[in-house]
Amino acid sequence: MKTLVIGAGNMGLTYAEGMAQSAMLNRRNLMVFDKSADVIARLRDLDHFDVYESLEECLPQADMVFVAVKPYHCDDLFEEMKPMVNKEQIFVSLMAGVTINRIQEGLGVRKVVRSMPNLPAQVGKGVTSYTASREVSRVELLMVRNLLDTTGESIHVENENFIDASTGISGSGPAYVFYFMNSMLEAARKMGFSKNDSKVLVSQTFEGAVELFNQNDLSPDTWMDRVASKGGTTRAALDSMDDNNVKELIKDAAYAAFDRAVELGEEK
Ligand SMILES: NC(=O)c1ccc[n+]([C@@H]2O[C@H](COP(=O)([O-])OP(=O)(O)OC[C@H]3O[C@@H](n4cnc5c(N)ncnc54)[C@H](OP(=O)(O)O)[C@@H]3O)[C@@H](O)[C@H]2O)c1
Numbered sequence: 001m002k003t004l005v006i007g008a009g010n011m012g013l014t015y016a017e018g019m020a021q022s023a024m025l026n027r028r029n030l031m032v033f034d035k036s037a038d039v040i041a042r043l044r045d046l047d048h049f050d051v052y053e054s055l056e057e058c059l060p061q062a063d064m065v066f067v068a069v070k071p072y073h074c075d076d077l078f079e080e081m082k083p084m085v086n087k088e089q090i091f092v093s094l095m096a097g098v099t100i101n102r103i104q105e106g107l108g109v110r111k112v113v114r115s116m117p118n119l120p121a122q123v124g125k126g127v128t129s130y131t132a133s134r135e136v137s138r139v140e141l142l143m144v145r146n147l148l149d150t151t152g153e154s155i156h157v158e159n160e161n162f163i164d165a166s167t168g169i170s171g172s173g174p175a176y177v178f179y180f181m182n183s184m185l186e187a188a189r190k191m192g193f194s195k196n197d198s199k200v201l202v203s204q205t206f207e208g209a210v211e212l213f214n215q216n217d218l219s220p221d222t223w224m225d226r227v228a229s230k231g232g233t234t235r236a237a238l239d240s241m242d243d244n245n246v247k248e249l250i251k252d253a254a255y256a257a258f259d260r261a262v263e264l265g266e267e268k
Pocket residue numbers: 006007008009010011012033034035036039068069070071073076077094095096116117118119171172
């Protein structure tokens with residue numbers, strides 16, 4: 001299965017690297033195309049996959065095409081791709097908001113998988129939600145899933161609404177975690193810890209809490225109760241967050257990303 005990745009930025013390159021390092025594809029079957037001369041030169045030096053500077057040379061021979069450009073570049077890209085695509089090819093979009101219908105119309109094709117990855121894919125800890133047009137067969141979808149899984153885990157969702165919704169949870173979610181980390185780092189610095197000690201305190205706290213959470217089926221509420229005793233320090237912190245409505249504000253933020261994903265799909 002010859003696979004082409006279009007757009008070798010954060011996401012496209014992450015997927016290309018993930019696929020290159022897996023047993024799924026051998027080197028001859030992985031092609032990368034980017035329009036930037038700098039990116040092409042850097043990737044050629046890296047020599048992990050075949051790098052192309054013209055779509056004519058790579059797109060017609062691809063069985064599967066990952067599209068990883070920014071959503072606002074997609075219409076121009078589709079116009080350029082359209083004369084070179086065929087109906088047997090499978091197109092896997094990583095673009096936020098761009099609907100399956102828009103991809104089908106833009107390219108004149110039927111087999112489309114829409115996915116929503118996230119940045120921890122760079123360290124093999126990503127989570128990708130995906131859904132497909134009905135023309136993609138079960139076997140083809142399994143092949144796509146295997147490729148998506150080279151960067152972490154994936155979940156299949158029944159319809160595109162869940163792709164936009166997962167943008168608000170997992171796609172944009174790493175930034176919410178960094179936001180929370182940033183506040184804790186600032187508090188630690190203000191309390192007088194060195195930069196390095198603050199980093200250790202905060203990152204170990206996140207890592208440890210996630211590890212505990214993953215070890216069994218206890219809910220976050222139960223874990224909070226285990227840490228916080230009545231009249232104690234943690235309860236004081238949690239009460240402060242509740243008084244300031246932090247929980248609702250975080251939910252609002254996730255919905256803002258969800259709504260923006262829907263808007264992006266409508267923008268031309
Ligand atoms: N980053 C994330 O955390 C994240 C999470 C979930 C989903 N996504 C989705 O992933 C997609 C890519 O995001 P990204 O952060 O990887 O973007 P990025 O770093 O900007 O990478 C996109 C790459 O594609 C190149 N490009 C633009 N137009 C092209 C064209 N017509 N043909 C070939 N290459 C082209 C860009 O070159 P120039 O820089 O020269 O334009 C750039 O090298 C987006 O649609 C985004 O919605 C990203």
